[in-house]
Amino acid sequence: MARMNSRQMWTAKLAGGAVPAPASPGKRGGPGGEIALRRPYVGLVLGIDPSLRGTGLALVDFQPGRAPVLLRCRTVKVPARMPMAVALAEIHRAVREYLDGCPEVRHVALERTIYVQNFQTAQILGAARGAAIAAAALGGLPIFEYAPLRMKQAVAGSGRASKEQLARTVRSLLGHARPLAFDEADAAGVALCHAYTWRP
Numbered sequence: 594m595a596r597m598n599s600r601q602m603w604t605a606k607l608a609g610g611a612v613p614a615p616a617s618p619g620k621r622g623g624p625g626g627e628i629a630l631r632r633p634y635v636g637l638v639l640g641i642d643p644s645l646r647g648t649g650l651a652l653v654d655f656q657p658g659r660a661p662v663l664l665r666c667r668t669v670k671v672p673a674r675m676p677m678a679v680a681l682a683e684i685h686r687a688v689r690e691y692l693d694g695c696p697e698v699r700h701v702a703l704e705r706t707i708y709v710q711n712f713q714t715a716q717i718l719g720a721a722r723g724a725a726i727a728a729a730a731l732g733g734l735p736i737f738e739y740a741p742l743r744m745k746q747a748v749a750g751s752g753r754a755s756k757e758q759l760a761r762t763v764r765s766l767l768g769h770a771r772p773l774a775f776d777e778a779d780a781a782g783v784a785l786c787h788a789y790t791w792r793p
Contacts, residue, residue, distance in 0.1 A: 649776030
């Protein structure tokens, strides 16, 4: 099999094809040095990038034989003058609207918070995540969480990718015509990460 670049490998992976086996002593691939791949993820994923004042939502459709498609995305913006309770209600309402409007959603994927500057920030981010998770859990959907490093590695190929690099990569993978807001790109990125790394 001819050598593939990373973009071609992801395309083959999503289509359920085969990619060249990694060079690994003592391990053999199939005929022609290939390895069998896992069954590709099929269905809709709601990606969520939780934040009290700007939660990103992205609904992405994954089907065999074609690139993933971004069906809807938005940023749930809540002005700073509004109390936290109002912001949490808006996040919960927005997630429920997405799920109620598209009952075919199979999984929900969230970006996990792994580092915060102080305890108060941690509380605020935790509350925003809780509002989003509760909305999804009420619908009985499986919920998966991914650290930002893992998401960037899976989507952009580098855990140190900047927000601009990640947004460009997400837009390219989705074939999206217009630029995405960073919160929406992160939400779409975590949906892509889920489809790329999920194991049944």
